[in-house]
Amino acid sequence: xxxxxxxxxxxxxxxxxxxxxxxxxxxxxxxxxxxxxxxxxxxxxxxxxxxxxxxxxxxxxxxxxxxxxxxxxxxxxxxxxxxxxxxxxxxxxxxxxxxxxxxxxxxxxxxxxxxxxxxxxxxxxxxxxxxxxxxxxxxxxxxxxxxxxxxxxxxxxxxxxxxxxxxxxxxxxxxxxxxxxxxxxxxxxxxxxxxxxxxxxxxxxxxxxxxxxxxxxxxxxxxxxxxxxxxxxxxxxxxxxxxxxxxxxxxxxxxxxxxxxxxxxxxxxxxxxxxxxxxxxxxxxxxxxxxxxxxxxxxxxxxxxxxxxxxxxxxxxxxxxxxxxxxxxxxxxxxxxxxxxxxxxxxxxxxxxxxxxxxxxxxxxxxxxxxxxxxxxxxxxxxxxxxxxxxxxxxxxxxxxxxxxxxxxxxxxxxxxxxxxxxxxxxxxxxxxxxxxxxxxxxxxxxxxxxxxxxxxxxxxxxxxxxxxxxxxxxxxxxxxxxxxxx
Amino acid sequence: xxxxxxxxxxxxxxxxxxxxxxxxxxxxxxxxxxxxxxxxxxxxxxxxxxxxxxxxxxxxxxxxxxxxxxxxxxxxxxxxxxxxxxxxxxxxxxx
Numbered sequence: 205x206x207x208x209x210x211x212x213x214x215x216x217x218x219x220x221x222x223x224x225x226x227x228x229x230x231x232x233x234x235x236x237x238x239x240x241x242x243x244x245x246x247x248x249x250x251x252x253x254x255x256x257x258x259x260x261x262x263x264x265x266x267x268x269x270x271x272x273x274x275x276x277x278x279x280x281x282x283x284x285x286x287x288x289x290x291x292x293x294x295x296x297x298x299x300x301x302x303x304x305x306x307x308x309x310x311x312x313x314x315x316x317x318x319x320x321x322x323x324x325x326x327x328x329x330x331x332x333x334x335x336x337x338x339x340x341x342x343x344x345x346x347x348x349x350x351x352x353x354x355x356x357x358x359x360x361x362x363x364x365x366x367x368x369x370x371x372x373x374x375x376x377x378x379x380x381x382x383x384x385x386x387x388x389x390x391x392x393x394x395x396x397x398x399x400x401x402x403x404x405x406x407x408x409x410x411x412x413x414x415x416x417x418x419x420x421x422x423x424x425x426x427x428x429x430x431x432x433x434x435x436x437x438x439x440x441x442x443x444x445x446x447x448x449x450x451x452x453x454x455x456x457x458x459x460x461x462x463x464x465x466x467x468x469x470x471x472x473x474x475x476x477x478x479x480x481x482x483x484x485x486x487x488x489x490x491x492x493x494x495x496x497x498x499x500x501x502x503x504x505x506x507x508x509x510x511x512x513x514x515x516x517x518x519x520x521x522x523x524x525x526x527x528x529x530x531x532x533x534x535x536x537x538x539x540x541x542x543x544x545x546x547x548x549x550x551x552x553x554x555x556x557x558x559x560x561x562x563x564x565x566x567x568x569x570x571x572x573x574x575x576x577x578x579x580x581x582x583x584x585x586x587x588x589x590x591x592x593x594x595x596x597x598x599x600x601x602x603x604x605x606x607x608x609x610x611x612x613x614x615x616x617x618x619x620x621x622x623x624x625x626x627x628x629x630x631x632x633x634x635x636x637x638x639x640x641x642x643x644x645x646x647x648x649x650x651x652x653x654x655x656x657x658x659x660x661x662x663x664x665x666x667x668x669x670x671x672x673x674x675x676x677x678x679x680x681x682x683x684x685x686x687x688x689x690x691x
Numbered sequence: 692x693x694x695x696x697x698x699x700x701x702x703x704x705x706x707x708x709x710x711x712x713x714x715x716x717x718x719x720x721x722x723x724x725x726x727x728x729x730x731x732x733x734x735x736x737x738x739x740x741x742x743x744x745x746x747x748x749x750x751x752x753x754x755x756x757x758x759x760x761x762x763x764x765x766x767x768x769x770x771x772x773x774x775x776x777x778x779x780x781x782x783x784x785x786x
Contacts (some may be wrong), residue, residue: 230756237759246777250767251760267756330692344784353785354778357767380738482705492751 207375208416211448215416217425217443220379220409221371222436225364226396227404228271234339235262235305242402242563246356248441254361263489268363269494271395272312272337273504275365278331278393278511281316285503287336289491290506292483298342300356306366308485312494316370318389319513320381321535325528330382331370337536339369340364345607365396369411369523371421374439383407383433388512388535400432407436413447427471430464439464477571480509515540522551534563537635538575539565542582550587552593560586563606575662579613588617596627600674627675632684637673639664639684652687661685693723 208215236251242453253260276283281674290308319327342360344353367386373379387398387405398405412424427443430436442464447457453611462471510518519530519540534540539560547556564585566576571665591597597605603620608620622626642664643650653660661682668681699719703710708756762779773780 232756232758232760237754237757238761239758247764247767247779248777249761250764251758252767255767263754265754265756266753269753293705295705297779297784345778346783346785347781348778349780351783352773352775352780353783354775354780356778484705491747492747494751521732556693557711 207301209413209444209448211449212452215412216233216448217374217416219371219412219421220373220440222382223381223405223408224367226367226390228268228363228365229395229397230265230476232265234337234362235269236361239360245359247358249358254357255579258331263307264494265363271337272365273501274393275390275395276313276316276335277505277508278389279316279318281332281335283313284310284312284313285496287312287494289488290485291488292485292502294483295355298344300357300360301629304339304341305488306338307336318385319583320378320385321531322381330372333368335365335367338364338366363435376440379409380433380437381442383436384535392509392511392537407432408466409436409440411440411443413444423459426461427459435464435466438469472478492504511663523547525553525557529557542575545582546586549583552589555589559589567610567686580609584609585618591617591621595677597621598674598678600669613677623630635676635681635684638668639688642667642671643688650689693728696717
């Protein structure tokens with residue numbers, strides 16, 4: 205379903221490319237031995253290299269290189285055995301060097317691919333242009349003092365991976381799906397924690413529009429540093445409409461950097477335009493080229509986990525799930541692992557999916573819990589499913605047992621069922637009696653069924669279930685009812 | 692190769708060096724001289740030489756991922772012209 209913006213002069217489509225800055229998971233910084241931990245006291249995770257003291261030289265952190273290569277492999281991208289660090293020069297208070305050490309024309313990772321899982325169950329590919337390693341800047345705090353900005357260099361020099369997509373996305377939803385998938389892959393790989401609130405994943409969006417059917421690329425605007433997936437989607441939606449309005453009124457778009465104001469829901473020009481361009485890149489004379497061989501890459505490749513796309517395919521084929529259900533489960537590795545344990549122990553993938561994705565997830569969402577905090581363990585949920593499968597309890601009773609399990613955390617469903625006498629009645633005698641009573645009390649409805657109103661059988665099943673407190677086996681009930689009504 | 696006055700003014704601004712207007716013309720001359728001197732390198736045939744970023748035949752040194760530095764805010768801040776608690780303090784930068 206194409207995303208079209210109706211303008212006065214015709215229909216427009218939006219062209220989106222995303223640049224994501226993902227903070228590398230490492231103990232120390234990219235070029236110094238200072239810690240990367242979040243929330244430390246101001247300027248306590250700072251080496252002299254990070255503070256750009258004269259004479260200090262950067263030395264690269266092996267783990268950061270490995271993490272970048274691992275991410276590149278996860279994005280099925282070309283790994284460059286030789287890459288070069290460059291200085292990106294700009295002047296800002298939280299950048300003590302006066303330049304950021306980054307990579308320019310020779311990044312560590314080249315072109316790759318990322319598959320989007322759209323909400324309707326379809327998928328499509330988005331190209332990755334490149335991934336390069338660079339330093340993060342420090343943090344400016346503007347709201348403590350009326351006339352001063354305070355600078356904390358704890359973040360300065362922490363390793364970032366800048367992951368640049370091709371301009372392959374055509375709607376805010378696709379941009380959201382891209383971020384979601386990228387975050388999922390990074391978390392599976394263990395190369396970035398993907399926490400957008402704490403700023404360990406930040407996004408810049410490049411947005412332009414063009415008439416539907418055209419293949420030109422018009423002037424784009426870059427929306428900087430948007431810190432949630434929802435805001436990225438909102439910012440793109442606003443920006444694309446702004447472009448259409450400008451073109452409709454005969455105007456032209458200036459290439460510029462803009463900020464998204466999430467309170468007003470609009471983008472606006474960044475004042476310091478000069479600072480956004482003219483970076484005067486040149487190779488950093490303090491660093492030799494970064495080089496490694498095939499064996500190094502192969503060793504990293506051998507340790508890659510099963511990634512979301514492969515897991516999704518396997519869940520579809522191994523457990524008979526739909527593409528949509530499998531996509532939901534694999535988005536978070538912990539969820540996928542939980543499901544798989546339930547599926548394996550209970551021996552029923554479809555029932556496991558239904559209980560995990562529908563029943564358990566809705567409870568977790570409502571209580572704002574993660575799967576690790578689930579009040580019901582995978583083992584107990586598997587046992588509940590086993591009780592349904594061996595006809596000890598009906599699906600309806602299982603829902604009651606599930607509710608009890610939520611409250612009496614840690615209690616085995618088998619114990620709950622036996623203590624409360626919740627076992628399903630499969631004894632035809634007991635059900636026969638209940639049916640006879642109900643048929644006798646509802647002679648009018650019996651007559652209607654006999655006159656051809658078959659749909660009423662469902663009503664009778666409901667009455668029998670009610671009379672037996674849900675303990676009657678519904679299939680058996682239906683069978684007996686049909687037999688008796690046919691007499 | 693020659694630089695013009697506007698370019699020199701822009702470079703000075705980007706480098707945050709305050710060059711008085713009267714000094715710009717002499718600086719254009721000086722910088723152009725330096726550029727021309729570097730231009731001489733073009734006379735050397737480098738067809739068979741891969742671009743390099745350094746002049747030594749060395750490999751980049753790698754470091755283990757271990758926390759070996761930091762925890763010294765007082766030293767980091769000791770030369771700061773202005774500070775507040777453990778923060779560097781600068782004139783307000785508002786975007």
